[in-house]
Amino acid sequence: MTGVPVVPLQESLLPEAMDISFKILPALLVVGMLGLFLAIGFVFRVADTEDMWVAGRSIGNLENGMAIGANWMSAASYLGMAASIALAGFYGLVYVVGWTTGYFILLIFMAAQLRRFGKYTAPDFVGDRFNSDSARAIAAVTTFLIGFVYAIGQAKGMALVGLYIFGDYGGLIPGLDGYQVMVVAMMIITVAYLTLSGMMGATKNQAVQYVILILAFVVGLLVVGYTNGYSTVLPQLEYGMLIDDLGSEFSEPFATSSYYLWVATTFSLIVGTCGLPHVLVRFYTVESERTARWSTVWGLFFICILYWSAPAFAAFGTDLYTQNVNPTYGDPGMTGAASEVIVVLAAQLSNLPQWFVGLIAAGGIAAAIATIAGLFIAGSSAISHDIYTNIINEDATQRQQIFVGRLSIVALGVLTTLAALDPASSIAALVGYAFALAGSVLFPMFFLGMWWENANRPGALAGMTTGLVGWSIPMINEIVPNYVSSLEAPLSAGLAQWMPAIGSALITLPIVFAVTIIVSLMTDEPPMETKRVVRQCHSPEPMRQQQTAEDVVTDGGETPADD
Amino acid sequence: MPDNNTHDSADNRTATDGGVAGQAGQAHRNTDYLGSEVNLLNPSTPFMRDHLRIVWTGFAIWILAVWGPVTATYLATDAMTTQMPVLGFPLHYFLVAFGAPTSALILSFWYSRKRDALDEKYGIDHATAGGTSRGGEAAAADGGERSDESRASSEQRSDGGVDE
Numbered sequence: 001m002t003g004v005p006v007v008p009l010q011e012s013l014l015p016e017a018m019d020i021s022f023k024i025l026p027a028l029l030v031v032g033m034l035g036l037f038l039a040i041g042f043v044f045r046v047a048d049t050e051d052m053w054v055a056g057r058s059i060g061n062l063e064n065g066m067a068i069g070a071n072w073m074s075a076a077s078y079l080g081m082a083a084s085i086a087l088a089g090f091y092g093l094v095y096v097v098g099w100t101t102g103y104f105i106l107l108i109f110m111a112a113q114l115r116r117f118g119k120y121t122a123p124d125f126v127g128d129r130f131n132s133d134s135a136r137a138i139a140a141v142t143t144f145l146i147g148f149v150y151a152i153g154q155a156k157g158m159a160l161v162g163l164y165i166f167g168d169y170g171g172l173i174p175g176l177d178g179y180q181v182m183v184v185a186m187m188i189i190t191v192a193y194l195t196l197s198g199m200m201g202a203t204k205n206q207a208v209q210y211v212i213l214i215l216a217f218v219v220g221l222l223v224v225g226y227t228n229g230y231s232t233v234l235p236q237l238e239y240g241m242l243i244d245d246l247g248s249e250f251s252e253p254f255a256t257s258s259y260y261l262w263v264a265t266t267f268s269l270i271v272g273t274c275g276l277p278h279v280l281v282r283f284y285t286v287e288s289e290r291t292a293r294w295s296t297v298w299g300l301f302f303i304c305i306l307y308w309s310a311p312a313f314a315a316f317g318t319d320l321y322t323q324n325v326n327p328t329y330g331d332p333g334m335t336g337a338a339s340e341v342i343v344v345l346a347a348q349l350s351n352l353p354q355w356f357v358g359l360i361a362a363g364g365i366a367a368a369i370a371t372i373a374g375l376f377i378a379g380s381s382a383i384s385h386d387i388y389t390n391i392i393n394e395d396a397t398q399r400q401q402i403f404v405g406r407l408s409i410v411a412l413g414v415l416t417t418l419a420a421l422d423p424a425s426s427i428a429a430l431v432g433y434a435f436a437l438a439g440s441v442l443f444p445m446f447f448l449g450m451w452w453e454n455a456n457r458p459g460a461l462a463g464m465t466t467g468l469v470g471w472s473i474p475m476i477n478e479i480v481p482n483y484v485s486s487l488e489a490p491l492s493a494g495l496a497q498w499m500p501a502i503g504s505a506l507i508t509l510p511i512v513f514a515v516t517i518i519v520s521l522m523t524d525e526p527p528m529e530t531k532r533v534v535r536q537c538h539s540p541e542p543m544r545q546q547q548t549a550e551d552v553v554t555d556g557g558e559t560p561a562d563d
Numbered sequence: 564m565p566d567n568n569t570h571d572s573a574d575n576r577t578a579t580d581g582g583v584a585g586q587a588g589q590a591h592r593n594t595d596y597l598g599s600e601v602n603l604l605n606p607s608t609p610f611m612r613d614h615l616r617i618v619w620t621g622f623a624i625w626i627l628a629v630w631g632p633v634t635a636t637y638l639a640t641d642a643m644t645t646q647m648p649v650l651g652f653p654l655h656y657f658l659v660a661f662g663a664p665t666s667a668l669i670l671s672f673w674y675s676r677k678r679d680a681l682d683e684k685y686g687i688d689h690a691t692a693g694g695t696s697r698g699g700e701a702a703a704a705d706g707g708e709r710s711d712e713s714r715a716s717s718e719q720r721s722d723g724g725v726d727e
Contacts, residue, residue, distance in 0.1 A: 093659045100664035101629045104671050108618045112678075237661070240652035251656045253644065259637040263630070270629075293678060297671045304664050311660045451603040532597045539596035540610050540687050553597065 014168070014179060015160065015337035017325045018345055022167035026358020030165055033212065033362055037369065038193055040205050063207050064286050065298025070210035071278060072099075072299070073306055074150075074371035075157025078213060078364045080427030081307075083339040085314035086321075086328065089250050091257040091265075093311070095428055098269025098435075100307050103300040106274045107293060113450050113537040114283040115292035118548035122277035122378065122442060123386040128550065129449040130460040131530060133391050138464045140382035142441045143277040144408075146434045147379030148415050153430035154368040154375075155420035158186040160341050161361040164348075180421045186365070187420070190372050191413035195406045209370040214305055216363025220343070221309050224316050224350050231312070239312040246318050249329040264503030265432065271505050272435025275443030277382070278374035288542070317346035324349045340427055372416075376409050383408035424482035432502040433475065439505035441467035444512040452517075453534040459520030466515045470508030474501040529553065587613075588686030610685055617677045621670050628666035632658035 014020060077099065085092035117125055122143055127136025159182035166185075168178035176184070225231035231238035243251050254262065273279065282299075283292045318328045321342070328334045338345065343364070347357040384405035389396045396404075423430060441464050448455040448463075478501045481487035490496035499507050525531075536549040543552065590609045599607040606612040636643040636655040643655040650657065682688075 090656065090659075093656075096660055097629060097663045101625065101667040104621070104625050104667045104674070107671050108621055108674055237650060240647070240650040240657065243652060243656065244646070251644075251653050253633075253636045253640060253655055259633070262633060266629070266633075290679070290682075293675045297668075297675050300668050300671050304668050307664050308661060451601065453601045531600075534601050535597050535599060538601050538611065540591065540614075540682065540685060541596060542687060 014163065014177075015341050015345070016335060017321070017338055017349075018164055018341055019348055020163045020168050020178070023165060023354050023358060025355040026165040026361060029355065029358050030362050030365060033366060034189060034193070034369075036208070037205050040208060041193055061286075061291050061295045062298055064282060064291065064295035065302055066210040067206040068279070068282050068295060068299030069302030069306075070206035070213065070367075070370040071282060071374040072303055072371070073210075073213060073367050074431065075154045075364060075368040076428045076431035077303075077306055077310070078217065078367040079157045079161070079340055079343055080153065080429075080431065081310045082314040082317060082343050083336075083341075083426060084428045085311050086250075086318045086342050087334065087336070087339045088256050090253045090255065091262060092314070092428075094262055094265040094269065095432075096307050096311060098266045099273065100300065100303055102270035102273030103296060103303070105270065106279070107296045107300075110274060110280075110446060110450060111283050111292045111296050112289040114280060114446075115286060115289040116537045116539075116543060116549050117450075117533075118284055118543075119550075120281075120284065121381045121385055122280045122446075123382050125280075125449065126442075126445050126460065126464075127386065127390065129530065129533070130445075130455070130457045131526070132457045132461065135445075135457065135460045135464065136386050136390060138461070138468070139442065139445070140386040142437065142464070142468065143382035143386075144379045144412070146277060146437050146442075147375040147412055148419070149437065150375050150431055150434035151372050151412065151416040152419045152423055153427040154372050155183050155187055155416050156423045156430070157340070157427050158190075158365050158368040159183040159420070160337070161344055161364040162186055164341070164344055164361050165358055176421070183420045184417055186368075187413050187417040190369055191376075191410055193369070194373055194376050194409050205373065206370050209366045210302060213363040213366045213370070214302065216360050216366070217306055217313075217343070218309055220347055220356075220360040220363070221313050221316070223352060223356065224320075224346050225312070227350050227352065228316065228320065230316055230319075235312045235316075236308040239315040242315050242319060246315060246322075247329050250315070250318060258497075260498075261500060261503060264500060264506040266503075267509075268436045268439050268503040268505035269432060271439035271443045271509055272432075272437075275438035275441070275446060276435070277438070277442065278371075278378040280442075280446065281374075281378055281381075313343050313346060317342035317349075320346050320349040336426055376412050379412050380405045380408040422483075424479050429502055433479070436474075436502060436504045436508075437471045440471045440508040440512060443505075444509060444516060448513065448516055450534065450537060452520075453531040454520055454525055455516060456520045456523060456526040458523045459516040459518075462519040463512045463516030467508055467512045470511060471504055474499045474504045477501070585684075587684045591685040591687065610681070613681055613684075614678070617674060617681070621674050625667065625670055628670070629663050632662060 076095070081092070081095045081099075083092075084095055114125075117129075119125055119128060121140075123136050123139035126139035127133060159179050162182040162185065163178060166182065169181040170176070170178035172181050173184065221235050222231075222233075225235035225238065230242060249255060282295075286292050286295055318334075321334055321338070322328045325338075326332060326334070334342075344357060344361050347360050384401050388404045389401050393400070425433075444463055444467065445460055449460070474495065477492055477495050477499075478490040481489035481491060532553045533549045536552050543549075587609065594608050594610065596608060599611075601607075601611075603615070606615050632643070632655060636659075643658075644653045646652070647654050647657060652661075
């Protein structure tokens with residue numbers, strides 16, 4: 001990856017300059033917050049699948065908007081984005097652009113149509129639209145893989161802020177350092193909470209989590225800006241005055257990356273936004289297609305509040321770090337680990353009270369947990385609903401389905417924990433890989449499936465396979481070698497330059513589109529029944545709350561839910 | 564709709580549809596959406612045509628807002644990196660960090676408003692989208708041939724306007 005700062009493989013992942021020790025008030029704050037999440041999860045605990053996957057299709061505008069926001073804003077937004085902006089300068093802004101503007105594409109091309117299609121999971125769409133269990137299985141595996149890759153970044157973020165709050169317990173588990181012990185502890189808590197509740201609990205929780213994380217972030221920014229004399233009431237605009245003093249590294253365009261890399265990464269993040277299963281599934285949970293549209297607008301607004309603020313936090317943090325610790329740029333410069341917690345560091349270096357810094361740290365944990373919830377629910381429903389119930393055991397009882405669902409949440413938790421013990425990249429970059437995958441495999445299927453009624457089964461199978469292979473090539477080139485001691489990453493510098501792992505969808509997406517279209521044209525058209533489902537997704541005729549496009553097309557009534 | 568051109572008869576009093584929707588609404592009721600191809604590049608129904616006009620307009624502005632500033636910065640680096648008055652940002656930084664997300668938000672709001680207006684123009688009411696309008700009738704029709712059914716239901720609701 002040309003010039004993108006990658007966290008050096010760990011001597012230690014402990015961030016310098018951060019005060020790592022047990023702190024009673026912040027610890028109580030986090031414990032109280034987690035207790036609240038569990039209580040909400042318990043109150044809204046679920047026993048049937050309809051509630052578990054789509055919350056009874058009862059969620060309204062504002063609530064779904066907040067859930068979209070909380071679901072969306074992960075440790076990568078809360079911590080990783082400010083980190084990238086501080087270290088990579090102008091290139092770091094790809095995350096600000098990529099993770100907001102994609103929602104408009106999602107809105108105009110997909111949100112309402114998805115609601116009308118109205119199934120349970122993202123692989124459901126692929127399987128039913130292309131009449132293929134193989135396509136369903138590929139989509140389900142992709143969904144599981146996205147959850148896994150994405151969650152590694154979240155686990156890393158939680159562990160880093162956990163260090164500030166709970167201190168260094170290196171050696172508590174033999175062979176693991178303080179950061180790694182914290183990864184294990186945080187993931188156990190997350191998985192425990194998730195297996196107890198389900199989507200219903202998760203949706204209710206996500207609205208609460210949004211409020212906690214946005215307050216922590218924005219109030220944190222206001223206080224840091226005010227106490228240091230950077231800003232008064234609108235730090236999101238006032239940090240502009242500071243940029244000139246931060247050094248050219250902070251704002252100079254294309255200093256740490258090429259124009260090509262900037263465009264590739266942004267593109268990949270945008271199409272990834274439109275293909276992420278845990279984002280797409282939010283549109284199945286709303287009451288009507290109009291709600292699907294307006295909750296997207298609300299969601300984007302809630303997201304923008306944080307994304308307007310993150311660059312300001314990065315600017316303040318960079319300046320505080322330079323004044324109090326070391327120059328941020330040059331040699332030695334700020335390390336990756338320190339940059340990842342720059343939001344917490346900025347508050348700590350401003351000499352704010354411990355409980356307040358703890359509040360900001362707790363916000364990071366809330367962000368990570370909310371997103372892991374969405375990801376793991378999507379991943380586990382892919383396994384339980386799409387693979388187990390639809391392919392392996394069609395007569396599965398609800399008890400069995402929920403059992404398999406919980407089992408796969410635990411499996412995802414274990415895999416994520418193992419991979420997060422020694423992460424290969426920064427939080428934002430790790431999450432970026434998941435976006436490249438979603439943009440390469442799922443987005444083309446949703447877009448073509450929704451907007452081109454002649455896209456068919458062979459086309460989808462060929463397209464998705466191409467997408468998976470296309471995504472794997474730069475991952476093997478750049479990321480896998482980090483986990484193999486005898487190899488040096490990247491294997492091919494030229495490939496890394498033109499098909500970077502974090503921006504690979506710029507190359508793979510057009511190829512997948514072409515493959516899907518060509519194969520579809522060369523093979524038989526899909527059955528009329530399928531075409532009518534697509535048409536029903538675009539019809540402006542209102543539908544009932546529990547109705548799916550397929551219901552309307554086949555029998556006009558409400559089929560008993562396929563359980 | 565060629566049917567409405569007989570104005571001489573007195574029993575054409577029902578020709579209005581209660582002021583709900585006008586021509587677009589009638590076009591909507593006479594459209595068999597399940598029989599019309601979905602084609603992004605060549606919309607087949609009046610509603611889809613109107614909708615896609617909004618979609619493409621928004622998409623074009625979106626492309627400019629997202630890719631414009633960074634491309635301009637690449638082509639004319641000096642001009643784009645000048646400091647802005649008052650705010651103090653380098654211009655390119657502001658347009659990317661603040662301009663792009665804000666444009667997407669404004670565009671989303673604009674699109675949803677436009678789409679609601681479109682629903683109104685075509686006489687589509689989501690507030691009563693519940694069991695009353697289409698779904699109920701369809702369910703009552705008990706799984707008959709779908710195209711007949713939808714035609715039947717659209718006739719039911721548009722009775723009075725069109726004398727066939």
